[in-house]
Amino acid sequence: xxxxxxxxxxxxxxxxxxxxxxxxxxxxxxxxxxxxxxxxxxxxxxxxxxxxxxxxxxxxxxxxxxxxxxxxxxxxxxxxxxxxxxxxxxxxxxxxxxxxxxxxxxxxxxxxxxxxxxxxxxxxxxxxxxxxxxxxxxxxxxxxxxxxxxxxxxxxxxxxxxxxxxxxx
Amino acid sequence: xxxxxxxxxxxxxxxxxxxxxxxxxxxxxxxxxxxxxxxxxxxxxxxxxxxxxxxxxxxxxxxxxxxxxxxxxxxxxxxxxxxxxxxxxxxxxxxxxxxxxxxxxxxxxxxxxxxxxxxxxxxxxxxxxxxxxxxxxxxxxxxxxxxxxxxxxxxxxxxxxxxxxxxxxxxxxxxxxxxxxxxxxxxxxxxxxxxxxxxxxxxxxxxxxxxxxxxxxxxxxxxxxxxxxxxxxxxxxxxxxxxxxxxxxxxxxxxxxxxxxxxxxxxxxxxxxxxxxx
Numbered sequence: 001x002x003x004x005x006x007x008x009x010x011x012x013x014x015x016x017x018x019x020x021x022x023x024x025x026x027x028x029x030x031x032x033x034x035x036x037x038x039x040x041x042x043x044x045x046x047x048x049x050x051x052x053x054x055x056x057x058x059x060x061x062x063x064x065x066x067x068x069x070x071x072x073x074x075x076x077x078x079x080x081x082x083x084x085x086x087x088x089x090x091x092x093x094x095x096x097x098x099x100x101x102x103x104x105x106x107x108x109x110x111x112x113x114x115x116x117x118x119x120x121x122x123x124x125x126x127x128x129x130x131x132x133x134x135x136x137x138x139x140x141x142x143x144x145x146x147x148x149x150x151x152x153x154x155x156x157x158x159x160x161x162x163x164x165x166x167x168x169x
Numbered sequence: 170x171x172x173x174x175x176x177x178x179x180x181x182x183x184x185x186x187x188x189x190x191x192x193x194x195x196x197x198x199x200x201x202x203x204x205x206x207x208x209x210x211x212x213x214x215x216x217x218x219x220x221x222x223x224x225x226x227x228x229x230x231x232x233x234x235x236x237x238x239x240x241x242x243x244x245x246x247x248x249x250x251x252x253x254x255x256x257x258x259x260x261x262x263x264x265x266x267x268x269x270x271x272x273x274x275x276x277x278x279x280x281x282x283x284x285x286x287x288x289x290x291x292x293x294x295x296x297x298x299x300x301x302x303x304x305x306x307x308x309x310x311x312x313x314x315x316x317x318x319x320x321x322x323x324x325x326x327x328x329x330x331x332x333x334x335x336x337x338x339x340x341x342x343x344x345x346x347x348x349x350x351x352x353x354x355x356x357x358x359x360x361x362x363x364x365x366x367x368x369x370x371x372x373x374x375x376x377x378x379x380x381x382x383x384x385x386x387x388x389x390x391x392x393x394x395x396x397x398x399x400x401x402x403x404x405x406x407x408x409x410x411x412x413x414x415x416x417x418x419x420x421x422x423x424x425x426x427x428x429x430x431x432x433x434x435x436x437x438x439x440x441x442x443x444x445x446x447x
Contacts, residue, residue, distance in 0.1 A: 007176035007218065027177035027219065030206065049170060050207035057273050063247070064273040069206045073177050074199075074221060120272065138358040139271025 012076035016041070017085025025072040032056040032067035034075075035082055043083035043112050047141070054140030057113035058082050064120045083112035092119050094160065098153040106144035114140045118154045127162055130155060172209035176218040183334060186220055187309040190332045193218045198334060200243060200282035203274050228281075228336060231255060240338045242281025246270075249280060258342055261299060261349035261369050265292040268351070271359045281335045284320070287327050287390055290361035292353070294321065295391035299349075299367040299383035302340045306333040314339075321390035344379070347371050350442040353386070354434050356425075362386045363426055364434040366442045377401050382439065387420035387431060394418060397439060407443065411436040 013022040016039060023038055030049075035041045035058070047053035049068045056067035059081040086092045092115050098104070105111045114137060121128055121136040128136065133154050134147070142150060176193075180186050190196055196218040199205060208214045222228065228243035231252050238258055240249070249255055250266035269275055269283075269292050283293045284304065297304075297317050304315040306329055313333070320328050329335055343349075353365030364387055370380035380401055382394040394417035400410040420431035 007178055008174060010177060026174070028172040028175045028209070030172070030210070033171070049210045051203060051270075051274060054271070054273065063276040065277050066203070066273050068210060069203050069274070069277065071177070071199075071202070071206065071219075073179075074202070074223070076179075117272065135267075135358055136272055139273060 010073050010076070012073055014075050014077060015079045017081060017088065027071065027073050029072045030068050031058070031060075031065075031070045031072050031075055031080070034072035035067065035080070038072075041082050041084050043087075045109055045112060047109070052141070053110075054113045054117065055110055057116040057140065059086075059116060059120075064116050083115060086115065086119065094157050095119065095122075095153065098157050099150070102149045102153040102156070104145060104149040104153040110140055110142040110144075114142065114150060118157075121154070122158055122161065126165075127158055128154070133158075170210050170212060172206070173212055173215050175209065175216060177221065178218060179221040179224045181224050183225060183307060183336070184309070186222060186225070186334055187307075187332065189218065189220050190334075191309065193220075194331065196220050198222055198285070200285075201245060201278035202282075203270070203278040204282070204286050204288065222334065229279075233258065233342075236342050238340045238342065240280055240340070242279065242284075242335045242337055244280050246275035246278045246280070246283075250275065259300065259340060261351060261367055262293070262296050264349065264351040265296050265367060268292050268353055268355075268359075268362070268365075280338060284338065285327060285329055285335045287321055287325055288361070289324060289388060289390055290363075290365075290386045292351075292362070292365060292367070292385065295365060295367040295383045295385035296351075297338060297340070298391045298393060299369045299381045300340045300343070301381070302338050304329075304335055305337040305339065306330070307336045308333045312336075324389040326389075343369060344371050347379075348446040350446040352438055352442050352445070354438065363423070364420070364431055364438060366435070366438040367391075368442050368446060370446065372446070376404055384418060384435060384438075387418045387435060392418065394435075394439075401443065407440055410443075411439055414439060 011024050032044050045055040047055035051066045051069045058067045060078050133151050195216050197216040199219045199221045228241045230241045232239050246269050256263045302317045306313045315328050350368045353362035365385045367383045371378045380398045382398045383391050385391045396413040396416045397410045420428050422428045
């Protein structure tokens, strides 16, 4: 019996960073392994592989998810966005620049996941307090920065986006 | 680590799920997957088949009828926390949701998954106990209602049978003027609770006429602190209620906290949560 017939493998079609892809994947493969190993999108990182560290945070159908806690087969039909797509779309350009300015990354391993979380936070709450920023990034571990610079960067972007909006209206 | 080899099926209807469950004894239902997939990656569980129930319509709605709020088992924590109906009618749940893990996990995790897993340190099982919920379990033989008091059986163990699917949670509307309170102690925000308390009650003037104190993190599953609640119902002091908690709870030590520390935390939470209920 072939692997497809035994449900161990399955064809999936999904949109990744605006591009439609179809692949046959093993049911046991999680979404980040699929993105990294099958599609070569290595911007999403793998840390703990059990949902604790947040390094693998990506967007599926517009919401952040732990890429290690979702199977690739579950993403059949979904729209997936990784840090590569986010960078191409410039949606996080101001955050990326401010992370750089504030030295909010050192080794950079947590940064893609951190940015995904920051984008979602600012989508939902344009003017978060520092406490709310800390709450939002509580699921993204950074072992280098001590977080202060990351909170500073997100807060600065929130303020500058709000003031730009204020000027426009 | 990586999950070991596993089969995957995504049926479109409950009868198909029942048939798969009956054919595959060690199949696991995949709802939000936020604990199940972590367990697969760590090879703590090794089922032959995952039955993804996310393709089944109608399992993720929140409705009110005849004095009951019905929450579909596939309702994600994100939607539970954002529901105006939950905020207005079951504020205890609205207060608990922000404490569940982190944003990216709340975006996927479901109430049914949380209850069916019955992790002793999680928020929603304790809320369901405080709110006197009733679970609906469906199988090829029909539906069965399970009162929350008989639903939790042990550590990660519930009354659900292998061939059953938890489809909905029904919660009676709390009495008018009912008060709720929720708090938990954690080392870092989003961690599993060391000790937590979900409370729901009715106060007339300065006296409680009804009070459910549902603790989590202190046993194999959430427990009601009946003696502490009785003390407060009898207008005894908070110190008296905190003292009798020792007869309600028998927490076991974990890697960081002794049983005595946990009991102390439970007493601290009793004071804080009851004071917050106004």
